[in-house]
Amino acid sequence: MQLLANNFTKNPKTKPLPPGRVKIIQALISLLEHKEFNAITTAEIAKRAGVTEALIYKYFKDKRDLLHQVLREYLEQYGVQLEHDLKGIKGALNKLRKLIWSHINVYATNKVFARILLVEARTHPDYYKSETYNLVKQYSDTVLNLIEEGVLSEEIRDDLPPKVIRHGILGSIEQICFSGVIFGREISPDKLTEDLCELLFKGIERKRN
Amino acid sequence: MQLLANNFTKNPKTKPLPPGRVKIIQALISLLEHKEFNAITTAEIAKRAGVTEALIYKYFKDKRDLLHQVLREYLEQYGVQLEHDLKGIKGALNKLRKLIWSHINVYATNKVFARILLVEARTHPDYYKSETYNLVKQYSDTVLNLIEEGVLSEEIRDDLPPKVIRHGILGSIEQICFSGVIFGREISPDKLTEDLCELLFKGIERKRN
Amino acid sequence: MQLLANNFTKNPKTKPLPPGRVKIIQALISLLEHKEFNAITTAEIAKRAGVTEALIYKYFKDKRDLLHQVLREYLEQYGVQLEHDLKGIKGALNKLRKLIWSHINVYATNKVFARILLVEARTHPDYYKSETYNLVKQYSDTVLNLIEEGVLSEEIRDDLPPKVIRHGILGSIEQICFSGVIFGREISPDKLTEDLCELLFKGIERKRN
Amino acid sequence: MQLLANNFTKNPKTKPLPPGRVKIIQALISLLEHKEFNAITTAEIAKRAGVTEALIYKYFKDKRDLLHQVLREYLEQYGVQLEHDLKGIKGALNKLRKLIWSHINVYATNKVFARILLVEARTHPDYYKSETYNLVKQYSDTVLNLIEEGVLSEEIRDDLPPKVIRHGILGSIEQICFSGVIFGREISPDKLTEDLCELLFKGIERKRN
DNA sequence: AATGAATGAGCCTTCATTCAT
DNA sequence: TATGAATGAAGGCTCATTCAT
Secondary structure (H helix, E strand, C coil): CCCCCCCCCCCCCCCCCCHHHHHHHHHHHHHHCCCCCHHCCHHHHHHHHHHCCCHHHHHHCCCHHHHHHHHHHHHHHHHHHHHHHCCCCHHHHHHHHHHHHHHHHHHHHCCHHHHHHHHCCCCCCHHCCHHHHHHHHHHHHHHHHHHHHHHHHHCEECCCCCCHHHHHHHHHHHHHHHHHHCCCCCCHHHHHHHHHHHHHHCEEECCCC | CCCCCCCCCCCCCCCCCHHHHHHHHHHHHHCCCCCHHCCCCCCHHHHCCCCCCHHHHHHHCCCCHHHHHHHHHHHHHHHHHHHHHHCCCCCHHHHHHHHHHHHHHHHHHHHEEEEEEEHHHHCCCCHCCCHHHHHHHHHHHHHHHHHHHHHHCECCCCCCCCHHHHHHHHHHHHHHHHHHHHHHHCHHHHHHHHHHHHHHHEEEEECCC | CCCCCCCCCCCCCCCCCHHHHHHHHHHHHHHCCCCHHHHHHHHHHHHCCCCCHHHHHHHHHCCHHHHHHHHHHHHHHHHHHHHHHHCCCCHHHHHHHHHHHHHHHHHHHHHHHHHHHHHHHCCCCCHHHHHHHHHHHHHHHHHHHHHHHHHCCCCCCCCCCCHHHHHHHHHHHHHHHHHHHHCCCCCCCCHHHHHHHHHHCCEEEEECC | CCCCCCCCCCCCCCCCCCHHHHHHHHHHHHHHHHHHHCCCCCCCHHHHHHHHHHHHHHHHCCCCHHHHHHHHHHHHHHHHHHHHHCCCCCCCCHHHHHHHHHHHHHHHHHHHHHHHHHHHHCCCCHHCCCCHHHHHHHHHHHHHHHHHHHHHHCCCCCCCHHHHHHHHHHHHHHHHHHHHHHCCCCCHHHHHHHHHHHHHCCCCCCEEE
């Protein structure tokens, strides 16, 4: 899977995006691969994109808005992907398991996406007011719905606040991927998903017989 | 509890720290209460501390080093506190529960500490090379040791990688405190600890009978 | 003669240099007339040029690079001038004499040029790595070639290392102009050239008959 | 020969210089071996000397005064040395030759001395008002006197202004040593003196017969 | 004789951003 | 659609220097 491989796959009739805009986004992404967002200058972005700095401000409100647009594209792609991934799966726990796998997998495949989400965006107050943040909340709601679905179907305990469960799930995922993202270590979605689900579904306590 | 209330509590005979240094640290802490680190200028810090900007650079390598020193002091205090908190507790799970409570509690009580750790420090590559980061890793090791202790005493499952368990614990804690920290919401250590332990110890899966 | 009077004399169809760049260079030159380079601030330069400090850094790597660019323009002009001056002169010694005159004359006419070359540039290690320094070496080579030409034509002794001769020539010129430059005293190219050539060509030893 | 080897050689009954002062001077000298004066900070000097920065200001008016004191010590030593070297030499030209050798030799042996004199001191207007500058002028006078002595004894031409001769001599020496000083190349007093005297005494012009 | 603590002043530099063309 | 030129605003940081002890 390659998120953002091209920008018109999902909607062939959209009028082609301005090439300048695309180049700018690609430039930032490629720079983010090796550099912290704050350490990247607009001059650098423009140079890498082969355009002038001024053009950035034609398409984006400011530098941070550009970051949010990049993030948004990633999120949209992930949204599409996730929907696809969950299709045809029965049972809330099975769906959650798949979601965990998809989540870890997208981080494993798109380090830049992970980096933006885990470290770059959340630092800045602006983010929480951005349209992009809403996408994240939507995703968060999806997880919550899945949990509640599981409670109703009696797959999941009803004596735990669903939001706490969600925190446990998302927190574990992020923690587990964090060092991979920061230090560029490999992330293995399959193994991690298995361990994580075992942990989250059954708990760490050893059953005595 | 008030971490950092004074700097000589634990070692009364240390020669007094230069007052300037103390004032600078205090100033940054107080500014962090209402402002993001990057948005705080050295001029502001100096003014609040009642010293000159130059003095900051006498005691700290740069602005970020100052942040790390602040974090270090918090971490050291938390280390002392945690050791105290764990005294006299029997059983690995009980200790883990207490640790979770202490962790959440210190975030609840010291929002600035939490903010630095959760959002300010980890953004910057420097952090991972700092001496302070080592303290965090030490803490991380403590958690791991507790988990392994639990495995040996057969309180904790031995079919889960201890590191995954640690990620689950620390990730959940951070996720659960995160919004409290970012949006200034209240954090309730007692309730959160209970829910979290219930989740982590027993799992989310509903037992059929 | 007024070196640097305008920047497009020699190449009328070059696309006009950005006016800001020109103004900055002019500003530094005018400031150097009464002030040491290190004592001149970028703020001053910008103000005198009627631009912002930031613009300086658009066109020059740093303050010192600006100095080197100024020097480079002087050197280029001097190069052109010298070539012109030597045209039509026969004999290596006659050419050397003319070169000495041109050299002294350019110092006499452009104190700022002299100041940069004799005191400002050579202090700083950067200078010796600069592209501008290469121009100086080129000039130095020209002198050496002239000397060697004289040796071949048997006008100049062949029992002296040409490089030592060059040191004698250039060293004498600089020494003789130095106090003029430092203390703002008048420099008389005609008289000085005559004395200097008499000294260098014939030596100080009195011939006995 | 090692100038400045110890500071009381020449005057055994002077009361011992304060050790702090000596250490500071030594520190600056040792730093000047590898670093430009302006790039050396008082903090560095103090550290190298093993004293506090404040102490520098007990013994020296300011940082530049310290440089001048160092230079002064070198000059005094050279003065003593030169006097010694010229003893028993007959003839103005022979004395000049010896002086040239001594001059080149002291630069060859004491690069730091040469560096201060050739590049560090003369940059700064302060220098020309300093007491140390007077020592340099004294030396300059000595050279002039030697020249005039030669004119009187009819060893040296009387149709050249003695000052021009002096410029030729000193200028050649400095030029010839300059690159040695800047780029740390070896300087050979014997060979250079021979070439230089040949050049200065007899001139570069080839005698036709 | 020497120091620890602190300062004043300002400097170079950076960077996101704008606007006329 | 895109650019070249220029800017505003501050910002971190350095360094020589002072003074009470």
